[in-house]
Amino acid sequence: MDIVYDDASLFDYMERAVQASPEHPVLIDKFLEDAIEMDVDAIADGRRVVIGGIMEHIEEAGIHSGDSACSLPPRSVPDKILDEIREQTTALALDLQVVGLINVQFAVKNSTVYVLEVNPRASRTVPFVSKATGVPLAKLATKVMAGMTLEELGLTREPAVHHVAVKEAVLPFVKFPGVDAILGPEMKSTGEVMGIDRDFGRAFAKSQIAASGMLPLEGTVFLSVRDPDKPHLPPLGQAFAELGFHILATTGTARCLQDAGIPAERVYKVTEGVRPHIVDRMKNGEVVLVVNTPEGRASRLDSYSIRRTAITQGIPCFTTMAAANAAVEGIRALKTEGLQVKALQEYNGGMGHATS
Numbered sequence: 001m002d003i004v005y006d007d008a009s010l011f012d013y014m015e016r017a018v019q020a021s022p023e024h025p026v027l028i029d030k031f032l033e034d035a036i037e038m039d040v041d042a043i044a045d046g047r048r049v050v051i052g053g054i055m056e057h058i059e060e061a062g063i064h065s066g067d068s069a070c071s072l073p074p075r076s077v078p079d080k081i082l083d084e085i086r087e088q089t090t091a092l093a094l095d096l097q098v099v100g101l102i103n104v105q106f107a108v109k110n111s112t113v114y115v116l117e118v119n120p121r122a123s124r125t126v127p128f129v130s131k132a133t134g135v136p137l138a139k140l141a142t143k144v145m146a147g148m149t150l151e152e153l154g155l156t157r158e159p160a161v162h163h164v165a166v167k168e169a170v171l172p173f174v175k176f177p178g179v180d181a182i183l184g185p186e187m188k189s190t191g192e193v194m195g196i197d198r199d200f201g202r203a204f205a206k207s208q209i210a211a212s213g214m215l216p217l218e219g220t221v222f223l224s225v226r227d228p229d230k231p232h233l234p235p236l237g238q239a240f241a242e243l244g245f246h247i248l249a250t251t252g253t254a255r256c257l258q259d260a261g262i263p264a265e266r267v268y269k270v271t272e273g274v275r276p277h278i279v280d281r282m283k284n285g286e287v288v289l290v291v292n293t294p295e296g297r298a299s300r301l302d303s304y305s306i307r308r309t310a311i312t313q314g315i316p317c318f319t320t321m322a323a324a325n326a327a328v329e330g331i332r333a334l335k336t337e338g339l340q341v342k343a344l345q346e347y348n349g350g351m352g353h354a355t356s
Helices: 007-020 079-095 126-133 137-145 200-211 227-242 251-259 278-283 296-302 304-313 321-336
Strands: 036-045 049-057 070-072 099-109 112-119 164-170 191-197 220-225 246-249 289-293
Touching (some): 036 137, 049 079, 126 191, 220 227, 220 278
Parallel strands (some): 220 246, 220 289
Antiparallel strands (some): 036 049, 099 112
């Protein structure tokens, strides 16, 4: 699978697809750009449907759901949209006559809810939702499938969550030399972790520590973003500046920041042939965090060396603006509030179900 942005990328993909599988058709979907993806896990007994949890993906729609970090409860979608998602999930489960678990993936764009896929089965998010809410969804779904009703099991309403749980994917890029760290519609993760706290910033920071290490609290960040992301760049750059970071950026990104009154030092790309370029400075230990959002196949290849160097040097690297903004929230929480540790049962009101 691939996301193509122009005719040249489409022709390139078609050539590769025909070489790989000349006798099979190529399926084309319309891509919703800048949409928010949502994941819902629910249990149905044929008469009643109970939402187990609604998760908001941090990366925008188009990143495989197994590779995207997500937040439970959702952090930016209004209640009206969440209620519509609940109604659609219930209608789908009843119409499909599901008995047991069901997972539905939605995309939200301009207040319109799109159904991406409906899976009448358990999904990989069930363990995460169960830990986050203290409700053992798999155990309850098994009893429903054996003939019990949700009312008999005492599960008649969506669990109330008064904290934030963030699921983060564990990606294997460091173990495979030459592999690019870009995320896309194909799943690449090999595991998941969860960060949990009273607010999103601290929960996200914990998820990053568990998945790949501590977020930096000072130093130099490198920013290089695609043109469609540039309208969203000044708030990100301003946030890094306010947190005390020095900003390095490629020519176009630096100009965008400087035009917004945000100080940024220009650094050379590898392909510009002038040294020291950005990879040199990364290898010299001058960069503590990378934000790189490439567009199209050619651009991805051009910035591959940046992402690969980040992997080999152990530098946190974010390839979407949504993830970069979440990282800023995590860093701000670490600098202003620090971290505290509590037992999972304390978040779930002392319930002992989560690990059963």
